[in-house]
Amino acid sequence: MTLLRVEDVHKSYGDEEVLKGVSFEMDRGDVDVLMGPSGSGKSTMLRCINRLTEIDSGGIWLDGTPVYDPETDVNELRQDVGMVFQDFNLFAHLTALENITLGLKRVLGVPEAEATERAADHLAQVGLAAQADSYPAELSGGQQQRVGIARALAMEPKLMLFDEPTSALDPELVGEVVEVMRDLAERGMTMLVVSHEMGFARSAADDIHFLDSGRIVESGPPEQLFQRPEHDRTSEFLTGLQSNGH
Amino acid sequence: MLQAGDWAFVLDNFDYLLTGAAVTVGLTLTSLLLGFLLGFPAGAVEVYGEGIAQRIVSVSGVVLRGTPIVVIMLVLFFVVSISKSAFVTATVGLGLRSAAYQSQIFRGALQSVDEGQMEAARAVGMSRFEAIRHVVVPQALRRSMPGFQNEFTIVLKDTSIAFAIGLAELLTRGYDLFTQSGRSTAVLEVFVAISAVYFVLTFGTNRALDRLSEYYAIPSGESS
Amino acid sequence: MSAEEPSVADEVRTTVTVDTDRPWALAGLVAFWGWLLLRWTNDFLLPDGLAFPSDQSFVPAAPFATAAESLGATAASLGVAGAPLDVVAGLLGFVAGAIPSLPSLARGAWLTIVLTVAGIAFGFVLAVPLSVARVYGGRGLRWLSLSYTELIRGTPLLAQLFVLYFGLPLTQIIREVPGVGVGFVPATAVWVAIIGFTLNSAAYQAEYIRSALESVDAGQLTAARSIGLSKVDGIRYVVLPQGLRYAIPGWSNELVYLIKYSSLAAFITVRELFFQAESIANDTFRYTELFVLAALFYLALVVSASLLMNLVEDRTAIPGIGGKRQA
Numbered sequence: 001m002t003l004l005r006v007e008d009v010h011k012s013y014g015d016e017e018v019l020k021g022v023s024f025e026m027d028r029g030d031v032d033v034l035m036g037p038s039g040s041g042k043s044t045m046l047r048c049i050n051r052l053t054e055i056d057s058g059g060i061w062l063d064g065t066p067v068y069d070p071e072t073d074v075n076e077l078r079q080d081v082g083m084v085f086q087d088f089n090l091f092a093h094l095t096a097l098e099n100i101t102l103g104l105k106r107v108l109g110v111p112e113a114e115a116t117e118r119a120a121d122h123l124a125q126v127g128l129a130a131q132a133d134s135y136p137a138e139l140s141g142g143q144q145q146r147v148g149i150a151r152a153l154a155m156e157p158k159l160m161l162f163d164e165p166t167s168a169l170d171p172e173l174v175g176e177v178v179e180v181m182r183d184l185a186e187r188g189m190t191m192l193v194v195s196h197e198m199g200f201a202r203s204a205a206d207d208i209h210f211l212d213s214g215r216i217v218e219s220g221p222p223e224q225l226f227q228r229p230e231h232d233r234t235s236e237f238l239t240g241l242q243s244n245g246h
Numbered sequence: 247m248l249q250a251g252d253w254a255f256v257l258d259n260f261d262y263l264l265t266g267a268a269v270t271v272g273l274t275l276t277s278l279l280l281g282f283l284l285g286f287p288a289g290a291v292e293v294y295g296e297g298i299a300q301r302i303v304s305v306s307g308v309v310l311r312g313t314p315i316v317v318i319m320l321v322l323f324f325v326v327s328i329s330k331s332a333f334v335t336a337t338v339g340l341g342l343r344s345a346a347y348q349s350q351i352f353r354g355a356l357q358s359v360d361e362g363q364m365e366a367a368r369a370v371g372m373s374r375f376e377a378i379r380h381v382v383v384p385q386a387l388r389r390s391m392p393g394f395q396n397e398f399t400i401v402l403k404d405t406s407i408a409f410a411i412g413l414a415e416l417l418t419r420g421y422d423l424f425t426q427s428g429r430s431t432a433v434l435e436v437f438v439a440i441s442a443v444y445f446v447l448t449f450g451t452n453r454a455l456d457r458l459s460e461y462y463a464i465p466s467g468e469s470s
Numbered sequence: 471m472s473a474e475e476p477s478v479a480d481e482v483r484t485t486v487t488v489d490t491d492r493p494w495a496l497a498g499l500v501a502f503w504g505w506l507l508l509r510w511t512n513d514f515l516l517p518d519g520l521a522f523p524s525d526q527s528f529v530p531a532a533p534f535a536t537a538a539e540s541l542g543a544t545a546a547s548l549g550v551a552g553a554p555l556d557v558v559a560g561l562l563g564f565v566a567g568a569i570p571s572l573p574s575l576a577r578g579a580w581l582t583i584v585l586t587v588a589g590i591a592f593g594f595v596l597a598v599p600l601s602v603a604r605v606y607g608g609r610g611l612r613w614l615s616l617s618y619t620e621l622i623r624g625t626p627l628l629a630q631l632f633v634l635y636f637g638l639p640l641t642q643i644i645r646e647v648p649g650v651g652v653g654f655v656p657a658t659a660v661w662v663a664i665i666g667f668t669l670n671s672a673a674y675q676a677e678y679i680r681s682a683l684e685s686v687d688a689g690q691l692t693a694a695r696s697i698g699l700s701k702v703d704g705i706r707y708v709v710l711p712q713g714l715r716y717a718i719p720g721w722s723n724e725l726v727y728l729i730k731y732s733s734l735a736a737f738i739t740v741r742e743l744f745f746q747a748e749s750i751a752n753d754t755f756r757y758t759e760l761f762v763l764a765a766l767f768y769l770a771l772v773v774s775a776s777l778l779m780n781l782v783e784d785r786t787a788i789p790g791i792g793g794k795r796q797a
Binding site for chain 3: 406
């Protein structure tokens with residue numbers, strides 16, 4: 001059953017066209033990975049889905065709801081779409097726990113006690129029960145990112161967007177975040193991930209979309225894309241990634 | 247409230263007010279100059295000095311920064327009686343107070359210069375004094391520009407407080423105009439006029455100093 | 471017309487610090503506040519029958535005067551060797567001259583504090599929307615907020631007070647309000663001064679808060695939006711709590727500034743600390759005693775305020791924000 005439909009999305013910043021007609025679909029429970037060289041439009045594509053960036057033309061549907069319909073309440077839409085950021089963006093003045101309760105209380109109107117309980121559960125799921133009262137500045141990058149994931153999950157989204165979740169991390173911290181993501185995939189969450197983390201893509205992705213200069217050049221399951229890429233651009237890029245030690 | 251007749255009154259006395267503005271500008275400049283001459287060495291003493299000299303500088307700094315300028319002026323005028331001239335008294339008062347602030351601007355700027363600069367200067371064989379003089383101070387002076395700009399505006403506005411010792415600067419002249427008999431209706435017009443002059447002066451000098459600091463800025467964010 | 475207030479300059483105004491590890495400074499402050507509170511309780515709260523006369527000092531001046539006189543005489547008889555004694559005699563003379571004015575100065579200090587606290591509190595209420603409009607508002611709102619702050623910051627406070635007091639019919643309006651000047655409710659001129667300090671302080675506080683808001687990482691608001699908070703809620707629950715912590719050093723500046731510049735209210739007849747000192751000095755010709763005393767009072771208030779703000783900064787600091795700022 002289709003959860004996300006992206007159809008012929010165009011987006012320009014000034015004279016520069018970043019997305020030149022991107023289309024793809026995701027079923028419920030799918031894990032798709034967007035790959036491509038920097039500047040290919042991956043992050044922009046992600047941000048168009050929860051309208052942190054607005055598209056110029058085309059359409060996006062989430063669970064049948066037209067994302068860009070004037071009737072659609074953008075704040076309600078965003079409750080259904082969790083987002084995890086490259087540089088974590090944890091609320092710096094709130095503890096790990098409060099980072100999660102803020103949305104529960106202020107957006108969903110969950111009462112204090114219940115919000116705390118639910119937040120604690122989500123922290124436990126990412127293995128950070130003991131860090132509930134720590135402030136972001138007291139956590140490692142990997143821990144911050146896990147809180148970031150828990151914060152997004154707490155809103156019980158239908159779809160999770162990951163914007164290069166491991167690229168700001170020291171290499172030794174990547175593993176813990178990937179593990180949480182893999183765990184999430186196994187539990188059936190629908191995930192759209194911008195990442196060059198080959199290990200995650202190979203083991204968890206259903207489909208990989210290769211983006212180059214604003215277009216999806218090639219899509220397919222990991223074994224197909226990694227073993228027998230059809231396009232020169234794709235194989236060039238993948239070769240580059242592998243030789244860089246990814 | 248605003249009446250044509252009162253505007254005419256302001257216009258009639260335009261020269262009188264303009265002379266006041268000249269006094270204001272003059273007082274600003276002399277005060278800042280005195281503040282610079284005293285404040286620069288004071289800032290250096292706070293950073294590089296030690297013992298009693300540094301103590302004296304820092305305590306007098308706290309006293310000058312912790313006391314209202316009107317009190318400082320009246321102490322100088324009535325208690326110390328440094329001069330019969332209100333202009334000289336105001337200059338010394340604003341100048342001393344500005345020195346206390348300018349010393350902090352310098353202190354911060356001197357401390358913000360990377361220690362590696364000093365080490366590098368010593369490594370090429372400069373003495374400590376030469377290193378401060380030729381390497382640290384030139385960089386610190388540029389970094390002080392934003393602080394000076396702020397100080398300039400503050401001193402310019404605070405010249406109005408020389409009203410307390412009867413100096414015939416801009417604000418005092420405005421006050422004298424509307425307190426003339428039968429002219430109390432012109433009070434708003436007079437103050438709108440003199441406020442406009444102050445605004446033009448602060449705004450104008452600020453923009454001019456912006457230009458100046460852009461001109462002297464060293465590339466790669468030295469001025470930030 | 472950009473009004474980027476340089477951060478170096480913001481720092482400058484905070485530097486009225488005192489070493490808390492200097493016991494004599496702290497002891498002096500404690501004595502000052504103990505005496506002030508005692509004086510206010512006696513003068514304002516105790517009924518007349520129970521109270522010490524409100525125009526009379528707790529400590530009589532006469533013994534100090536006598537001591538000063540006899541010491542001075544001894545010093546004179548000792549010639550050059552009597553110089554240190556002469557200094558002590560001078561100090562005693564100063565104390566004797568200062569004592570009778572203390573009750574009036576305590577009353578003045580009360581008004582100084584009222585003006586300062588009211589100015590900064592009401593100013594804050596105006597400053598938050600002003601600064602939010604500057605950072606997040608549309609073109610029109612931004613322009614309006616900028617014009618206001620530039621206009622206020624570009625003209626002298628004394629001129630602003632004169633406009634409010636002499637230029638506008640404020641005094642007539644306030645005078646008609648029932649209760650003004652009765653009991654604890656301040657008199658008309660005080661209200662005008664409070665309005666003046668509020669309008670003035672709002673502009674400066676708005677600048678501090680604006681630059682603090684701008685120092686909050688843009689990703690914070692993005693993250694807030696991504697979990698479904700509206701822009702207003704994102705500013706309210708995420709940006710402001712962080713920005714206001716960054717603004718605390720600015721407030722220390724502003725508090726110190728207002729304490730000192732509240733002295734200008736004297737020129738619109740508010741009987742605050744400086745007014746009291748000056749009027750007694752004019753009556754008694756004891757300029758030295760009164761102005762030195764006034765300076766000491768202001769210094770004590772300013773130092774107390776910066777100690778208080780340091781405490782606030784430490785209390786509200788959380789790892790990564792405020793206190794000793796990282797990054």
